[in-house]
Structure formats: C-alpha cells, structure tokens
Amino acid sequence: MSDAAQMEFPVSWDELHRYARALAWRLHEQGPFKGIVAITRGGLVPAAIVARELDVRLVDTVCIASYDHKDQGATTVLKGLDSDGEGWLIVDDLVDTGTTAKIVRDMLPKAHFATIYAKPAGRPLVDTFITEVSQDTWILFPWDVELAYAKPISDRGGAR
Numbered sequence: 001m002s003d004a005a006q007m008e009f010p011v012s013w014d015e016l017h018r019y020a021r022a023l024a025w026r027l028h029e030q031g032p033f034k035g036i037v038a039i040t041r042g043g044l045v046p047a048a049i050v051a052r053e054l055d056v057r058l059v060d061t062v063c064i065a066s067y068d069h070k071d072q073g074a075t076t077v078l079k080g081l082d083s084d085g086e087g088w089l090i091v092d093d094l095v096d097t098g099t100t101a102k103i104v105r106d107m108l109p110k111a112h113f114a115t116i117y118a119k120p121a122g123r124p125l126v127d128t129f130i131t132e133v134s135q136d137t138w139i140l141f142p143w144d145v146e147l148a149y150a151k152p153i154s155d156r157g158g159a160r
Contacts, residue, residue: 009133010140019116019130020046024053026128027089030112034087037062037111039104040078042093042141046116050091062090062107064100075099077107085111094139095122095129 011019027033027050035058038047044061051059063079085108094117095101101122105113117139118129133139 007134007137008140009137010145011142013142016045016116016142017049020049021053022130023091023114023116023128024050026130027112027114028054030128031089032056033089033112034058035060035089037081037085037088037090037104037108039064039090039092039100043091043115045143046093047091050089050114054089056089062104064103066100075103077103080107083108085109088112089114091115093117093141094133095119095126098122098125101125 023046031054033054033056036047036051036056038044038059038061040061040063047059051057060081061079062077062081064075064077066075088108088111090104090108090111090113092100092115095115096119098121101113102125105125112128113126114128115126116130118126118132119135119137120132121135123129123132
C-alpha cells in the first residue's frame with residue numbers, strides 16, 4: 001500500500017467471525033461447493049469459518065506472497081492448483097488492488113470468488129463480498145496486531 005493511505009480500520013476476532021459467518025450465509029444459496037480454496041495467508045481463517053458453516057470438508061490452498069505488513073510488492077505464486085475451479089469456492093479476507101485476485105481468477109476461472117472486504121480497485125474481480133471499504137483504508141486484521149494503548153483522537157493532532 002502506498003504512503004497515501006490515511007485510515008486504519010482495526011478488525012477484532014469477533015467482527016471477523018461475524019463477517020465470515022455472514023459471508024457463509026450469503027454463499028449458502030450459491031452452493032453446494034465441492035471444496036474451498038483459501039488464499040494464504042489472509043484467507044485461511046475466513047475459509048475455515050465458511051467451511052464449517054457450509055459443511056465443506058475439502059479445503060485446499062493457493063499460496064501467493066505479495067504483502068509485508070504495510071506494502072504490496074511483487075507477487076510470487078508459491079502453490080497453485082491444477083483445476084479450472086469448476087464447483088470450487090475461493091475465499092480470501094479482502095480484495096485490495098486486485099493483483100492477487102487476478103492471478104487466482106486466471107488460475108481458477110470457473111470458481112466462485114468470495115471475500116469479506118472489498119476495495120473499489122479489486123471489487124470487480126470477486127463474485128461475493130460483505131463490506132466495501134475505501135481504497136485508502138488499511139485493514140488491521142486480528143492476526144496482525146496486538147493490544148496497546150491508543151491515544152484519544154483529540155491528542156493525535158492534525159486538522160480540526
């Protein structure tokens with residue numbers, strides 16, 4: 001993500017669980033799915049929740065590296081799948097710029113693609129999502145943060 005990002009959006013474990021269940025609810029009518037493909041690493045937790053809610057026992061992964069904690073770099077496919085995606089559900093935590101989503105879409109063109117969060121640049125690449133956030137928002141997932149003191153907004157400075 002570029003330095004232009006101005007907002008952080010922290011997501012708790014409870015919120016993530018609630019939104020993953022909402023995603024499963026929305027996907028229930030789209031199935032049944034023969035299996036779920038989680039995009040690692042961010043899609044692993046939502047995929048596990050969706051798999052439980054939809055009673056899907058076959059879960060596989062597509063492994064793509066593109067982010068460090070704040071920046072998107074070059075993408076590397078670490079593990080793909082030998083399928084066209086027919087009958088499969090792809091699950092990820094979010095679609096951001098669409099770089100990773102495009103790679104997975106090209107890999108599994110017939111799969112149904114679902115994310116919890118969608119940003120405008122990547123939104124056209126997914127079939128189902130729960131919440132849209134602005135492109136300049138950095139989502140802080142619960143596995144990426146730890147509890148710490150947060151200054152009140154009035155103590156952070158900036159324009160009033």
